[in-house]
Amino acid sequence: AQGVPAPAQRSAAFDAVLRMQLGQDCRTINDKINDSNRPTWDQYKKDNEDRLNLTGADQKKMMAYRAELDAERARKLARASKTHASLRDGSDDDASADSDDRKKRKRKREKKKLKKEAKKKARKLLK
Numbered sequence: 766a767q768g769v770p771a772p773a774q775r776s777a778a779f780d781a782v783l784r785m786q787l788g789q790d791c792r793t794i795n796d797k798i799n800d801s802n803r804p805t806w807d808q809y810k811k812d813n814e815d816r817l818n819l820t821g822a823d824q825k826k827m828m829a830y831r832a833e834l835d836a837e838r839a840r841k842l843a844r845a846s847k848t849h850a851s852l853r854d855g856s857d858d859d860a861s862a863d864s865d866d867r868k869k870r871k872r873k874r875e876k877k878k879l880k881k882e883a884k885k886k887a888r889k890l891l892k
Contacts, residue, residue: 777802 810817
């Protein structure tokens with residue numbers, strides 16, 4: 766074809782136009798391999814480092830940091846559960862015992878209040 770530049774000078778867009786004119790649906794493997802716009806493996810690794818996950822060192826650092834945080838959290842929870850009954854496993858029993866204690870105190874207050882009112886009435890009657 767006259768006026769068609771040499772393969773090394775053509776752009777990928779120009780190649781696509783030529784393929785469309787010639788009725789070729791897609792590029793051949795040879796075309797893909799010899800494409801001048803194709804990045805090298807080193808360039809591809811550099812551009813897609815996060816997706817390829819080739820650096821395991823960062824992941825190992827993160828896992829070590831997470832393990833350290835988990836250990837610290839476990840130490841704090843163990844220390845807290847020794848001092849706070851609500852953090853222990855049997856906290857449901859403690860909660861029900863607390864509510865029973867509250868009910869007893871409330872009944873006691875009500876009795877005391879009724880007794881006090883009865884004394885007031887008795888004083889008024891004696892006067």
